[in-house]
Amino acid sequence: MSARKRKTRHDDGETGYNFAYLDEQTKRMIRRCILKAVAVPGYQVPFGSREMPLPYGWGTGGIQVTASIIGRNDMLKVIDQGSDDTTNAVSIRAFFAKTADVATTEETSKASVIQTRHRIPERKLRADQILVYQVPIPEPLRFLEPRETECRKVHAYSEYGVMQVKLYEDIARYGRITTAYAYPVRVDDRYIMDPSPIPKFDNPKMDNSPALQLFGAGREKRIYAIPPYTTVHSLDFEDHPFDVETWDEPCGLCGATDSFLDEIILDDQGGRMFACSDSNFCTARRADGHTGQFAEDPIEESRKGEPAHV
Amino acid sequence: MSLAYQPSGILPGFNDPVHEAQQVFRQLLEAMSHPSVIVDIETTAESPGEMREAMTALALTLFDADTPVWLDAALAERASIADYLRFHCGCPIVQSPVEAAFALIGSVECLPRLERFSMGDVQYPERSATVIMETPQLTGGAAVVLTGPGIETTRDFDAVGLPDWFWSAWAVNHGAFPLGVDTIFTCGDEFCALPRSTLAEA
Numbered sequence: 001m002s003a004r005k006r007k008t009r010h011d012d013g014e015t016g017y018n019f020a021y022l023d024e025q026t027k028r029m030i031r032r033c034i035l036k037a038v039a040v041p042g043y044q045v046p047f048g049s050r051e052m053p054l055p056y057g058w059g060t061g062g063i064q065v066t067a068s069i070i071g072r073n074d075m076l077k078v079i080d081q082g083s084d085d086t087t088n089a090v091s092i093r094a095f096f097a098k099t100a101d102v103a104t105t106e107e108t109s110k111a112s113v114i115q116t117r118h119r120i121p122e123r124k125l126r127a128d129q130i131l132v133y134q135v136p137i138p139e140p141l142r143f144l145e146p147r148e149t150e151c152r153k154v155h156a157y158s159e160y161g162v163m164q165v166k167l168y169e170d171i172a173r174y175g176r177i178t179t180a181y182a183y184p185v186r187v188d189d190r191y192i193m194d195p196s197p198i199p200k201f202d203n204p205k206m207d208n209s210p211a212l213q214l215f216g217a218g219r220e221k222r223i224y225a226i227p228p229y230t231t232v233h234s235l236d237f238e239d240h241p242f243d244v245e246t247w248d249e250p251c252g253l254c255g256a257t258d259s260f261l262d263e264i265i266l267d268d269q270g271g272r273m274f275a276c277s278d279s280n281f282c283t284a285r286r287a288d289g290h291t292g293q294f295a296e297d298p299i300e301e302s303r304k305g306e307p308a309h310v
Numbered sequence: 311m312s313l314a315y316q317p318s319g320i321l322p323g324f325n326d327p328v329h330e331a332q333q334v335f336r337q338l339l340e341a342m343s344h345p346s347v348i349v350d351i352e353t354t355a356e357s358p359g360e361m362r363e364a365m366t367a368l369a370l371t372l373f374d375a376d377t378p379v380w381l382d383a384a385l386a387e388r389a390s391i392a393d394y395l396r397f398h399c400g401c402p403i404v405q406s407p408v409e410a411a412f413a414l415i416g417s418v419e420c421l422p423r424l425e426r427f428s429m430g431d432v433q434y435p436e437r438s439a440t441v442i443m444e445t446p447q448l449t450g451g452a453a454v455v456l457t458g459p460g461i462e463t464t465r466d467f468d469a470v471g472l473p474d475w476f477w478s479a480w481a482v483n484h485g486a487f488p489l490g491v492d493t494i495f496t497c498g499d500e501f502c503a504l505p506r507s508t509l510a511e512a
């Protein structure tokens with residue numbers, strides 16, 4: 001072979017520009033962590049989190065995971081609490097459109113990578129999609145045991161009795177488990193995992209999902225994963241089985257009866273309605289001709305004295 | 311940025327390191343998420359000696375100064391392979407399997423017993439080796455039935471050329487979960503993976 005010039009491995013060209021912001025060495029490190037996370041479902045792999053151009057709390061863990069997996073052929077969707085157009089979602093989408101020149105979409109069915117904060121889309125995900133969660137606190141035992149070294153031992157030896165006791169205290173005191181968000185799950189009958197602050201309504205969607213699920217916590221420097229078709233069991237008791245939120249009325253905009261609803265205050269006279277938290281799901285249903293009670297004019301309808309709640 | 315010069319005698323790595331590594335990684339993520347599903351890669355890298363296309367691309371994608379690499383005798387006897395890995399990846403080549411984050415096996419019939427590789431630590435199970443081995447064929451041999459994460463019901467796996475003891479050793483490896491090595495089987499430009507979480511039965 002004759003000598004020839006090559007670019008170094010660490011940079012995309014001579015401009016100092018890094019594809020998807022992270023340098024190649026950081027991406028390799030994160031990629032190796034992701035692979036081990038997939039091999040040990042639900043276990044939190046420590047990683048060398050990098051400074052990102054967004055503050056903690058803005059999804060720096062999820063962003064680093066997305067930056068390490070995303071490529072030019074991907075179609076990225078970003079949601080925050082189910083919505084594609086909050087400041088957080090818009091900023092992250094713009095970040096990847098700029099640094100990775102990646103196409104973006106609001107349509108769940110068209111996305112190959114979906115980064116999310118606090119929701120799982122209502123539409124069933126497919127095997128060719130990856131869901132990346134932004135995680136603020138990855139350790140499900142943190143509120144019971146603040147010491148990281150002790151939590152690590154609990155996970156290592158599956159000494160999870162303490163978690164069961166905590167949930168059972170709720171039942172003893174309130175007659176039910178009061179945890180509504182970040183409801184702990186057991187993955188593949190081994191590790192107890194925090195699903196991030198999604199409503200427990202979303203927990204069943206994690207179980208046996210055809211899509212790979214990746215979790216990134218930036219401040220706490222943890223990556224974990226649920227491979228496709230993996231058993232995810234929400235912790236419960238024989239006499240108090242796990243259940244999810246239900247609503248007495250359908251979505252006021254699209255009439256859906258099977259989606260997670262947000263309460264929306266319409267005016268200062270007590271007018272209110274419930275509507276899908278997953279805005280793309282709701283929009284798609286309305287485009288298909290489904291309507292709800294408030295579809296025409298929410299404020300006007302509520303003033304007619306129609307019951308917004310039963 | 312400074313430019314690295316290709317010393318004579320060392321074959322080229324990826325033409326487009328950033329995007330090729332991303333594509334190979336995504337295929338590996340797909341393979342690790344769906345045990346035994348075969349993916350095939352296109353690569354611009356030129357493979358040295360017995361190290362074939364998929365194994366070369368995986369090395370270029372995963373290895374760097376932080377990943378000690380062990381080579382089996384079939385790969386170690388050809389100096390150009392270690393030179394290639396040191397030049398393109400900057401990875402240390404280690405003498406003993408237990409020190410390795412990644413092991414490259416050029417000749418699967420000479421695969422060391424799995425327990426000679428790092429199984430990880432019960433508090434840090436990610437500190438285990440990933441063993442990448444070249445097999446004569448990825449299908450057509452005696453089948454085992456796989457179940458576990460990433461597998462909807464069951465899948466058959468029938469790679470050719472694994473040592474006789476492999477599946478009994480795999481049962482021990484799987485039984486040690488969350489400890490255990492993870493494996494990638496390569497054949498030319500194809501590969502598939504079995505993470506430690508996969509149960510294999512005759």
Ligand SMILES: [Zn+2]
Nearest residue numbers: 251254276282
């Ligand atoms: Zn709706």
